[in-house]
Amino acid sequence: MHIVVITGSPHRNGTTAALADAFIxxxxxxxxDIFRFDAAKEKISPCLACEHCxxxxxxxxDDGMQELLPVLEQAEMVVFVTPLYYFGMSAQLKSVVDRFYARNAALQGRGKRTLLLAAAYDDNDWTMRDxxxxxxxxxRYMNWHDAGMLLATGCGCRSDVEKTDFPDRAKEMGRHLGA
Ligand SMILES: Cc1cc2nc3c(=O)[nH]c(=O)nc-3n(C[C@H](O)[C@H](O)[C@H](O)COP(=O)(O)O)c2cc1C
Incomplete structure (x- = not known):
């Protein structure tokens, strides 16, 4: 299966990198077949809503999205990896998602499956809700299909997550994706 993993943390070896590495x-x-796109290492400009597209x-x-979008269109699975930033995804990942706009119709549907791998310092039952x-x-809007989530709460840094079974669970998710 062709899988695109989009990471959203600026920490190259941080908490969510541990999850992404294990999953991959x-x-x-x-x-x-994995295509990894580390949004924080790329130049990704925010959508200007200029409607040029x-x-x-x-x-x-003309930036990193030129490389990502064609691969994303062909992908069978999209894995979103993000630290929790004020109860949402990181701005780095959100900038990538907003730029889907230029190729929305080409990206929608097509049987794509998705995963969410996320980490947060807090461990309340509402930490990951939003x-x-x-x-x-x-x-739902993209007409894709959620294939699972791994929500590593209580993990403020890599050494926290390494004390848990979340990396092993991420690896198992990668191993058992089906065809
Ligand atoms: C700007 C910013 C916002 C954050 N917001 C939250 C939050 O709302 N809730 C929470 O539990 N942790 C929050 N955190 C903590 C991170 O989610 C946590 O440290 C995570 O492990 C970082 O993962 P990373 O090393 O992959 O970037 C925030 C951290 C930063 C830098």
């Missing part, structure tokens, strides 16, 4: 390791072991057929920006709601709504 498991998925590669199971024979899947609607009138001229292409986004006015991130999960937003993720589910995006997936």
């Amino acid at each position: 390791e498991g998925a590669r072991e199971a024979g899947h 609607r009138t001229k057929g292409r986004c006015i920006h 991130l999960v709601g937003h993720y589910r709504t995006i997936v």
Whole structure:
């Protein structure tokens, strides 16, 4: 399966990187093809809502999305990886999602499945509520299919998450994706 993993943390070796790395390791072991896109390492300009994409057929920006969008269109699975930032996804990941706008119709549907891997310092029963709601709504709007979530609450840094079974669970998710 062609899988695109989009990470949203500026920490190269942070909490969510541990989840992403473990997921990718498991998925590669199971024979899947991974394209990893670290949004925080890329130049991604925010959508200007200029409608250039609607009138001229292409986004006015020339940046990292030019590499991501064609791969995303062909992907069978999209994995969103983000630290929780004020109860939502990071701005780095949100900037990527907003830029779906230029290719919305080409991205929607097509049987794509999605996963959410997220981490947060807090561990309240409502910590991830709004991130999960937003993720589910995006997936519904895109006519994609949620295939699972891993919500690593109580993990403020990499050493926290490494004391839990979340990385192992991320690896297992990668190993057991089906065809
Ligand atoms: C700007 C910012 C906002 C944050 N907001 C929250 C939050 O709303 N709730 C929470 O539990 N943790 C919050 N955190 C903590 C991070 O989610 C947490 O440290 C996470 O492990 C970072 O993952 P990373 O190393 O992959 O970036 C925030 C951290 C930052 C820098």
